[in-house]
Amino acid sequence: MAPVLEFPLNVGQIDDVQELKKSQKTKIPNRFVRDLSERPMLPITALPFSSSIPVIDLAKLMKGNKEEFHYEILKLSASCEEWGFFQVINHEINLDLLDKIEKVATEFFMLPVEEKQKYPMAPGTVQGYGQAFVFSEDQKLDWCNMFALGLVPHSIRNPKLWPTNPPMFSDTVETYSTEIRKLCKHLLQFIALSLGLNGNVFEEMFGESVQAIRMNYYPACPRPDLVLGLSPHSDGSALTVLQQGKGNAVGLQILKNNTWVPIQPVPNALVINIGDTVEVLTNGRYKSSEHRAVTHKQKDRLSIVTFYAPSYDIEIGPMPEMVDERSPSKYRRYNHGEYSRHYVTNKLQGKKTLDFAKIAPETV
Numbered sequence: 590m591a592p593v594l595e596f597p598l599n600v601g602q603i604d605d606v607q608e609l610k611k612s613q614k615t616k617i618p619n620r621f622v623r624d625l626s627e628r629p630m631l632p633i634t635a636l637p638f639s640s641s642i643p644v645i646d647l648a649k650l651m652k653g654n655k656e657e658f659h660y661e662i663l664k665l666s667a668s669c670e671e672w673g674f675f676q677v678i679n680h681e682i683n684l685d686l687l688d689k690i691e692k693v694a695t696e697f698f699m700l701p702v703e704e705k706q707k708y709p710m711a712p713g714t715v716q717g718y719g720q721a722f723v724f725s726e727d728q729k730l731d732w733c734n735m736f737a738l739g740l741v742p743h744s745i746r747n748p749k750l751w752p753t754n755p756p757m758f759s760d761t762v763e764t765y766s767t768e769i770r771k772l773c774k775h776l777l778q779f780i781a782l783s784l785g786l787n788g789n790v791f792e793e794m795f796g797e798s799v800q801a802i803r804m805n806y807y808p809a810c811p812r813p814d815l816v817l818g819l820s821p822h823s824d825g826s827a828l829t830v831l832q833q834g835k836g837n838a839v840g841l842q843i844l845k846n847n848t849w850v851p852i853q854p855v856p857n858a859l860v861i862n863i864g865d866t867v868e869v870l871t872n873g874r875y876k877s878s879e880h881r882a883v884t885h886k887q888k889d890r891l892s893i894v895t896f897y898a899p900s901y902d903i904e905i906g907p908m909p910e911m912v913d914e915r916s917p918s919k920y921r922r923y924n925h926g927e928y929s930r931h932y933v934t935n936k937l938q939g940k941k942t943l944d945f946a947k948i949a950p951e952t953v
């Protein structure tokens with residue numbers, strides 16, 4: 590199933606942000622200037638909770654003793670309930686591979702714009718090079734260039750969008766994605782255990798999980814106070830794995846208690862967040878938190894993001910173990926393919942996309 594819009598869209602002129610930057614103008618085009626209520630508060634680095642996102646040691650879950658395992662599982666459960674985010678260390682992914690994907694992604698974004706535009710993201714679609722989630726002429730744009738590919742199942746791949754340059758790009762994406770897929774499977778097992786469920790419950794339910802990768806390149810911006818790198822949203826996936834470029838600016842922020850909390854990168858860690866699907870399956874116990882990216886005046890930033898989601902064929906709804914008299918069902922049952930289509934055909938707008946699944950949107 591290709592989740593695309595079927596009518597022609599007029600999205601207006603979408604400027605390539607790296608090219609805008611090269612033109613050395615300090616004036617930000619109006620389409621990137623956010624309304625006052627949406628503008629980020631700067632400085633962005635020293636807010637009170639900035640170091641609070643929990644760090645989970647996967648080694649303690651995979652091969653720790655009983656006490657270590659128990660402690661880490663409790664930490665995992667608290668992270669998913671309170672933050673919907675955590676960072677994972679000792680994730681068993683070769684650090685050279687993390688460097689390599691960052692290298693090929695950076696090389697790709699450094700190519701001449703004409704080369705990158707050989708893989709265009711058509712309006713209303715989410716794969717290729719450009720800006721996703723733009724549906725109208727008057728929609729504000731993100732200060733970001735994106736490149737995204739569907740990976741699994743093979744039927745969602747568009748071979749025309751796989752770059753031949755840099756030469757190692759496609760092979761590196763394949764190797765990286767295989768490793769990240771294993772990590773997602775392990776994390777979902779521990780997430781199930783942290784809920785008191787059978788460790789295989791998600792994998793058995795998901796069928797052949799959908800996997801996609803998106804590389805986000807946020808050039809430095811002369812007016813980071815006026816723009817957003819990426820609009821506020823929650824992810825439609827079950828789980829998202831985010832790799833932040835080494836030595837980059839801090840840019841990811843999570844909305845917690847009505848405050849945008851910056852995520853300080855931990856060396857060699859991967860950021861994990863709970864997506865809408867796990868929020869629905871757990872009947873809201875584990876949160877798919879709203880997040881966004883902001884830009885930096887001097888430094889560029891790269892993030893490499895993997896979305897891991899159930900097969901489009903499966904039906905989703907709160908798991909019976911997560912529903913009782915005190916916690917009645919907050920979400921209806923629906924087909925994940927339909928949710929996916931709904932997600933990719935609407936602009937990123939906080940957690941609004943999840944209204945699709947809510948029984949009483951205003952009360953959850």
Ligand SMILES: COC(=O)C(/C=C/C1=C(C)CCCC1(C)C)=C/O[C@H]1C=C(C)C(=O)O1
Binds near residue numbers: 928
């Ligand atoms: C911000 O989220 C996304 O960009 C995104 C897109 C994912 C996809 C591709 C880049 C190509 C193949 C299809 C797919 C929709 C998976 C998020 O992915 C989430 C959203 C849904 C829904 C989902 O299943 O994964």
Ligand SMILES: O=C(O)CCC(=O)C(=O)O
Binds near residue numbers: 803805831842891
């Ligand atoms: O770049 C980031 O830190 C955020 C990326 C993100 O949230 C996404 O791609 O869905």
Ligand SMILES: [Fe+2]
Binds near residue numbers: 822823824829880
């Ligand atoms: Fe996201």
